[in-house]
Amino acid sequence: MAQSTQAPTLVYLVTGGCGFLGEHIVRMLLEQEPRLRELRVFDLHLGSWLEELKTGPVQVTAIQGDVTEAHEVAAAVAGSHVVIHTAGLVDVFGKASPKTIHKVNVQGTQNVIEACIRTGTQFLVYTSSMEVVGPNVKGHPFYRGNEDTPYEAVHQHPYPCSKALAEQLVLEANGRKVNGGLPLVTCALRPTGIYGEGHQIMRDFYNQGLRFGGRLFRAVPASVEHGRVYVGNVAWMHVLVARELEQRAPLMGGQVYFCYDKSPYKSYEDFNMEFLGPCGLRLIGTHPLLPYWLLVLLATLNALLQWLLRPLVLYTPLLNPYTLAMANTTFTVSTNKAQRHFGYKPIFSWEESKARTIHWVQALDQGPGTGGHCGPYSRS
Ligand SMILES: NC(=O)C1=CN([C@@H]2O[C@H](COP(=O)(O)OP(=O)(O)OC[C@H]3O[C@@H](n4cnc5c(N)ncnc54)[C@H](O)[C@@H]3O)[C@@H](O)[C@H]2O)C=CC1
Numbered sequence: 001m002a003q004s005t006q007a008p009t010l011v012y013l014v015t016g017g018c019g020f021l022g023e024h025i026v027r028m029l030l031e032q033e034p035r036l037r038e039l040r041v042f043d044l045h046l047g048s049w050l051e052e053l054k055t056g057p058v059q060v061t062a063i064q065g066d067v068t069e070a071h072e073v074a075a076a077v078a079g080s081h082v083v084i085h086t087a088g089l090v091d092v093f094g095k096a097s098p099k100t101i102h103k104v105n106v107q108g109t110q111n112v113i114e115a116c117i118r119t120g121t122q123f124l125v126y127t128s129s130m131e132v133v134g135p136n137v138k139g140h141p142f143y144r145g146n147e148d149t150p151y152e153a154v155h156q157h158p159y160p161c162s163k164a165l166a167e168q169l170v171l172e173a174n175g176r177k178v179n180g181g182l183p184l185v186t187c188a189l190r191p192t193g194i195y196g197e198g199h200q201i202m203r204d205f206y207n208q209g210l211r212f213g214g215r216l217f218r219a220v221p222a223s224v225e226h227g228r229v230y231v232g233n234v235a236w237m238h239v240l241v242a243r244e245l246e247q248r249a250p251l252m253g254g255q256v257y258f259c260y261d262k263s264p265y266k267s268y269e270d271f272n273m274e275f276l277g278p279c280g281l282r283l284i285g286t287h288p289l290l291p292y293w294l295l296v297l298l299a300t301l302n303a304l305l306q307w308l309l310r311p312l313v314l315y316t317p318l319l320n321p322y323t324l325a326m327a328n329t330t331f332t333v334s335t336n337k338a339q340r341h342f343g344y345k346p347i348f349s350w351e352e353s354k355a356r357t358i359h360w361v362q363a364l365d366q367g368p369g370t371g372g373h374c375g376p377y378s379r380s
């Protein structure tokens with residue numbers, strides 16, 4: 001992929017390109033990758049917002065498909081230079097079965113790898129997660145850790161288990177020969193909790209607050225810090241990795257990178273209030289209103305109810321033993337590995353990230369629009 005002023009030649013494939021992060025990656029690629037000729041957007045559910053992108057200079061090809069179907073993946077991958085594999089089943093609330101989560105996240109990733117090998121696609125960027133590291137089931141804090149910080153990564157929940165297995169597959173595939181004899185170059189990006197335009201859980205908290213007369217009730221001590229990163233910066237990091245992977249293959253191949261930016265370290269709830277506060281919501285209490293043991297009891301009750309009601313209805317509250325443990329365990333990242341390896345610097349400051357997210361929350365009141373979740377990235 002030599003730099004040139006000639007006509008654009010590159011073909012990129014983004015799996016999960018219609019999801020929360022995927023949409024931002026798609027838009028970021030169109031704005032920041034001048035060598036792009038064709039952008040293939042592969043997803044189980046295609047968004048109507050893709051239509052508006054089809055009028056630009058880059059050929060945008062929407063492909064409705066399932067990553068668990070090897071032949072659909074192979075057809076989409078064939079002829080592409082770079083694959084950004086973001087599709088995944090993000091479920092910590094018990095909406096999908098552990099088997100389905102494994103199938104989509106692990107088998108789906110295996111299908112993407114095999115498709116690259118068979119069709120001769122040499123560059124694969126995988127969206128992993130901080131969850132492959134932790135928080136672990138023992139609730140050990142991970143405080144300002146980096147990619148080399150020792151930590152006992154022990155998972156039980158199907159989602160982190162599946163992401164850890166999938167990441168391992170991707171990293172082990174680095175160096176395998178693709179069709180034509182060249183080596184596959186892979187790397188994995190590990191975002192912490194992503195926020196920004198289109199973030200479903202933020203929307204859930206906002207709606208919950210509105211239902212309770214503009215109030216949210218503190219459940220997590222303010223002292224527990226949770227790593228968060230703005231979706232635009234995560235997208236930018238994907239674009240940059242995809243761009244640099246060929247030139248810096250010996251350094252970047254087989255590597256993992258946390259996704260980070262200048263978002264402040266705060267508790268999950270206090271961080272959300274940075275956006276929900278300016279939209280009229282208040283967080284009640286300087287300390288958790290309920291004692292921890294009671295929250296554990298309620299979370300356990302919710303899990304029991306979910307299990308009992310499963311034959312009749314899907315009961316998926318925000319509070320369950322896993323989400324409670326996640327929210328109550330410090331997990332923050334402090335690293336410059338991405339900057340050292342491929343020159344990453346956040347493209348959005350904290351102030352911009354905050355303003356864009358607040359703007360999006362405010363617009364939720366006006367009801368769903370016809371476009372996508374996020375606006376264009378063109379900046380003044
Ligand atoms: N949301 C977060 O805070 C974080 C997310 N991640 C990872 O980022 C990636 C994207 O996550 P989000 O955008 O938050 O989730 P999302 O649910 O908004 O997007 C995932 C996309 O994958 C698609 N998809 C699901 N199953 C598929 C299948 N079988 N075949 C094809 N497409 C399928 C969905 O339709 C969706 O558009 C995931 O891999 C997730 O594990 C990592 C760290 C944090």
Ligand SMILES: C[C@H](CCCC(C)(C)O)[C@H]1CC[C@H]2[C@@H]3[C@H](O)CC4=CC(=O)CC[C@]4(C)[C@H]3CC[C@]12C
Binds near residue numbers: 201319326
């Ligand atoms: C839903 C949790 C907060 C509610 C806590 C309650 C009910 C006590 O008020 C969220 C706390 C931490 C979140 C997770 C974290 O940001 C890391 C993640 C990484 C991913 O790859 C996917 C999403 C998530 C698991 C994220 C999910 C919501 C939380 C558990």
